[in-house]
Amino acid sequence: xxxxxxxxxxxxxxxxxxxxxxxxxxxxxxxxxxxxxxxxxxxxxxxxxxxxxxxxxxxxxxxxxxxxxxxxxxxxxxxxxxxxxxxxxxxxxxxxxxxxxxxxxxxxxxxxxxxxxxxxxxxxxxxxxxxxxxxxxxxxxxxxxxxxxxxxxxxxxxxxxxxxxxxxxxxxxxxxxxxxxxxxxxxxxxxxxxxxxxxxxxxxxxxxxxxxxxxxxxxxxxxxxxxxxxxxxxxxxxxxxxxxxxxxxxxxxxxxxxxxxxxxxxxxxxxxxxxxxxxxxxxxxxxxxxxxxxxxxxxxxxxxxxxxxxxxxxxxxxxxxxxxxxxxxxxxxxxxxxxxxxxxxxxxxxxxxxxxxxxxxxxxxxxxxxxxxxxx
Numbered sequence: 001x002x003x004x005x006x007x008x009x010x011x012x013x014x015x016x017x018x019x020x021x022x023x024x025x026x027x028x029x030x031x032x033x034x035x036x037x038x039x040x041x042x043x044x045x046x047x048x049x050x051x052x053x054x055x056x057x058x059x060x061x062x063x064x065x066x067x068x069x070x071x072x073x074x075x076x077x078x079x080x081x082x083x084x085x086x087x088x089x090x091x092x093x094x095x096x097x098x099x100x101x102x103x104x105x106x107x108x109x110x111x112x113x114x115x116x117x118x119x120x121x122x123x124x125x126x127x128x129x130x131x132x133x134x135x136x137x138x139x140x141x142x143x144x145x146x147x148x149x150x151x152x153x154x155x156x157x158x159x160x161x162x163x164x165x166x167x168x169x170x171x172x173x174x175x176x177x178x179x180x181x182x183x184x185x186x187x188x189x190x191x192x193x194x195x196x197x198x199x200x201x202x203x204x205x206x207x208x209x210x211x212x213x214x215x216x217x218x219x220x221x222x223x224x225x226x227x228x229x230x231x232x233x234x235x236x237x238x239x240x241x242x243x244x245x246x247x248x249x250x251x252x253x254x255x256x257x258x259x260x261x262x263x264x265x266x267x268x269x270x271x272x273x274x275x276x277x278x279x280x281x282x283x284x285x286x287x288x289x290x291x292x293x294x295x296x297x298x299x300x301x302x303x304x305x306x307x308x309x310x311x312x313x314x315x316x317x318x319x320x321x322x323x324x325x326x327x328x329x330x331x332x333x334x335x336x337x338x339x340x341x342x343x344x345x346x347x348x349x350x351x352x353x354x355x356x357x358x359x360x361x362x363x364x365x366x367x368x369x370x371x372x373x374x375x376x
Contacts, residue, residue, distance in 0.1 A: 013317060013329040017349060017370040018073050022065065023047070024058065024362035025353035030340040031090035033097070033122070037069040037342050038077075039351060042085025042101055045362045048108060053360035055306050055335070056160070059108045060084035064101060066127070069344055074368060080120060080127055084111075091143035093150060093178060097122040098130065100152065102138035113137040113158055114168045119183070133183060136171040142197035146206050146222055150178035151186065155194030159214060173210060175227065187226055191215045196284070200243035202250045202266055209252065211238035217254065219271070231270055234259070239301075242285035246294055246320060253296065255282035261298055263325065275324045281313050288341040290348060290373055294320040295328075299336040299352065311335040311356040319376055328376050334364050341371075348373055 024044035030037055043065065045058025064082035067074035082088075084104035091098050099120045105111040117138045121130035137158030144151055153175045158165055173194035177186040193213035200207055206222035207230065217238030220227035233241075239255040250266035251274070261282035264271035281300035288295050296318040302309035315333045318325035335356025342349055348371040354364045 012375050013372055014331050014350065014369040015372065016367055018368040019365040020065075020067070020074065020351075020368065022353070022355075022364065022366040023062065024355045025337060025364070025366045026086045026355060027088050027338040028340045028351040028353040028366060029088045029090065029338070030342040030351060033068075037074075037344050039067040039069075039074055039340070040088045040090075040099060041065045041067075041353060041366060042082050042088050043362075044084050044086065044104065044355060047362050055302070055309055055311075055356055055360050057109060058362050060105050060111060061107065064088060072345055078127065080118075082118060083115060086138060087140040089141045089143055094181060099127060100141040100143070102141050102154065102156070103135065104137055104139070104158075113165055117141070117154070131182060133176070134169060136167040136169070137165070137193075139195050140197060142199065144199035144208075152176040152178070152183055153197045153199075153208065153210075155191070155196055155210065155212075157191060157193045157212075157214075159193055173212070175208075189218075189220065189227065191218075195238065196240040198241040198243050198252075200250075200252075202243075203268075207243075209241035209243065211240050211255070213237060213239075213257075217241070219252075233264075239283045240285055242287050242296070244287055244294070247323065253277060253285050253287075255285060255298065257281065257283060257301060277318070277325065278316060283336065284338050286339040286341055286350070290343075293373070293376075295341075295373075296320075296325055297339045297341070297350065299339050300333055301336055302356070309335075309356070309360065311360060312358045315339075315352070317350075331369070334358065347371075 043062040063079035066078040068077040082101045083106040086104045087102040101118045103117045105113045116132035117135040119131040120127040138156045140155040142153040173191040175187045176183040191212040196211040198209045208220045211217045216232040219231045221230040237258040242253045252264045252271045255261045261277035263275040265274040283301035284299040286297040298316045300313040300315045314330040334354040338353040340351045350369045
């Protein structure tokens with residue numbers, strides 16, 4: 001049975017609106033089709049109950065779940081093949097809508113991490129497989145543009161002690177460029193265990209932030225022809241970045257799974273530490289504005305090592321106040337991996353992807369919360 005104790009003690013801001021029956025949910029990406037919210041949830045694995053619990057195990061031959069917002073709730077609309085889906089991103093290119101999925105592996109053990117990641121194209125209300133890209137333990141796609149050039153960054157790579165995993169290609173995180181309607185490899189950035197990206201512009205320069213598990217996390221600067229290393233963050237265990245502009249300044253949040261999550265302020269040349277955003281476990285951020293206020297959500301994944309992780313953690317929603325973020329409320333997550341804010345029917349919502357039960361099984365509900373931000 002799924003864990004159902006994801007309620008909220010004395011909720012002030014967040015209240016449970018809907019539970020979604022997910023398994024190893026790795027992302028909760030809300031996008032709009034014809035103005036209506038749609039949600040896609042890639043799933044890492046399904047439980048193999050006769051085997052011991054293992055956060056790196058399970059059946060990886062899974063589907064991504066697609067939902068449509070109907071009568072105030074998400075209704076499952078479709079399923080797309082997406083083995084061990086780690087991430088999904090929607091984007092428009094050439095006047096068409098696309099969904100790109102980063103796929104980690106296939107199989108039920110032993111696993112194959114040299115696997116195609118999948119890009120679907122919307123056509124006549126259906127999602128059609130448009131292109132496949134060979135990947136190695138893929139974690140995240142990130143779509144962005146610089147001028148009239150269009151890019152798709154791929155965070156990939158995996159190294160598990162005691163398990164020989166050999167990439168068929170270079171196996172490093174890489175940036176693709178759109179050429180004649182297809183994605184072509186543009187630049188290999190070198191990370192060995194990539195997780196996440198963010199792209200932004202500061203002072204007329206384009207930057208690409210890259211989080212990595214085993215290598216330093218790096219902010220790259222576009223020099224007009226390639227991405228060059230500009231600033232490093234931490235030595236290992238990076239999970240995500242999130243840039244924003246506020247109060248006339250530029251800011252960059254950085255999540256580290258084993259240490260503090262931190263907020264950094266641009267000093268004119270570099271991002272310098274400004275504020276702690278909580279201790280170990282941080283995996284992903286969501287940033288949104290409403291009514292002139294700025295909010296940040298930090299989603300926490302696990303604490304401890306894979307053989308015995310603690311998956312039931314508290315995640316946070318912050319509001320900007322007097323030059324820093326203040327915690328408005330904490331909420332329970334269970335192997336939390338992602339969050340996505342959206343507005344519908346004149347109300348505010350936050351979808352949170354949960355991937356692991358407290359006893360490290362995959363069948364854990366993800367949650368749609370309604371936000372009562374006026375209570376803040």
